[in-house]
Amino acid sequence: MDRPNSPGTSPHGPLVSQLSREIVQLHSRLYGRGPTKARSYLHSEYAACILEEIFTTAERTLVEAGSGDHVRDTRKKFQDAVADEFIGVVERVTGRKVAVFLSQVDVDADLALEFFIFVDHEEAGTAAGA
Amino acid sequence: MSGGPGLDEVKEEIAREIGRVHKESYGEDATNVDVAVHDGFVAVVMDIALSPAERTLIDADDAASAETTRESYQAAIGSTFVAIVEHATGRRVTGFASSNNVAGAVPWSAEVFRLHPGPST
Numbered sequence: 235m236d237r238p239n240s241p242g243t244s245p246h247g248p249l250v251s252q253l254s255r256e257i258v259q260l261h262s263r264l265y266g267r268g269p270t271k272a273r274s275y276l277h278s279e280y281a282a283c284i285l286e287e288i289f290t291t292a293e294r295t296l297v298e299a300g301s302g303d304h305v306r307d308t309r310k311k312f313q314d315a316v317a318d319e320f321i322g323v324v325e326r327v328t329g330r331k332v333a334v335f336l337s338q339v340d341v342d343a344d345l346a347l348e349f350f351i352f353v354d355h356e357e358a359g360t361a362a363g364a
Numbered sequence: 365m366s367g368g369p370g371l372d373e374v375k376e377e378i379a380r381e382i383g384r385v386h387k388e389s390y391g392e393d394a395t396n397v398d399v400a401v402h403d404g405f406v407a408v409v410m411d412i413a414l415s416p417a418e419r420t421l422i423d424a425d426d427a428a429s430a431e432t433t434r435e436s437y438q439a440a441i442g443s444t445f446v447a448i449v450e451h452a453t454g455r456r457v458t459g460f461a462s463s464n465n466v467a468g469a470v471p472w473s474a475e476v477f478r479l480h481p482g483p484s485t
Contacts, residue, residue, distance in 0.1 A: 263416070264416060264417065264420055265415070265416055265417045266391075266415050266416035266417065267391075290391055290415060290417065291388070291389065291390060291391030292389070292390040292391055292392070292415065292433070292437055295389045295390065295437060295440055295441065296433075296436055296437060296440055298440075299439075299440030299441075300440075301436050301439075301440060304432070304433070304436045308421075308429055308432070308433050311421065311426060311429045312417055312420060312421060312429075315420060315421060315424035315426060316420060316424075
């Protein structure tokens with residue numbers, strides 16, 4: 235079974251580090267604030283980025299006031315608006331085409347998951363499971 | 365309320381504290397904070413700086429989402445703004461309304477506080 239790699243322990247290490255770095259830079263540029271922690275995983279079928287401490291001051295104010303649902307909804311609209319930029323980073327870094335991009339935030343954990351499924355994921359999955 | 369140093373001090377306190385709270389809780393500056401104090405109400409008009417995320421939404425033709433975020437923020441911070449006005453004026457606030465305009469050339473917001481006819485209790 236093909237396992238997601240860990241930074242520094244596989245040939246994908248530098249790619250994973252670059253992916254984390256560029257996703258953080260993009261988030262910082264678009265939101266005016268970058269996540270304080272980022273972890274990326276590169277699999278034959280997908281790429282995943284976990285971003286921590288992502289919220290702006292205004293978003294934290296809203297979450298603390300009980301408006302976490304609004305923060306989640308606004309983040310979704312925002313990610314829809316800038317999806318092409320996130321996909322562009324992943325495609326450029328990995329050299330793979332992205333078929334599906336999913337983004338989700340957890341307002342309690344102050345965390346975001348950016349998930350990218352590659353176009354040829356079925357072929358990659360079959361080859362890995364063979 | 366009559367004019368004079370007392371009124372100027374009230375206005376300055378309201379402008380300073382609302383600007384400070386806005387910066388601390390929204391993370392963006394509020395500038396040109398203009399305060400009007402009348403017998404029945406206090407009005408605060410200020411220029412607001414959009415966050416990069418808000419600018420992105422507006423550029424994506426979704427100003428409505430940016431405005432909704434501001435409305436939610438105003439609802440969350442309203443009680444703090446009310447407390448500022450009550451402290452500065454010595455009057456009880458009986459109503460608070462806020463309006464945000466984010467899509468124009470200079471984004472701005474207006475806050476109106478209705479005052480109870482008498483000292484704060």
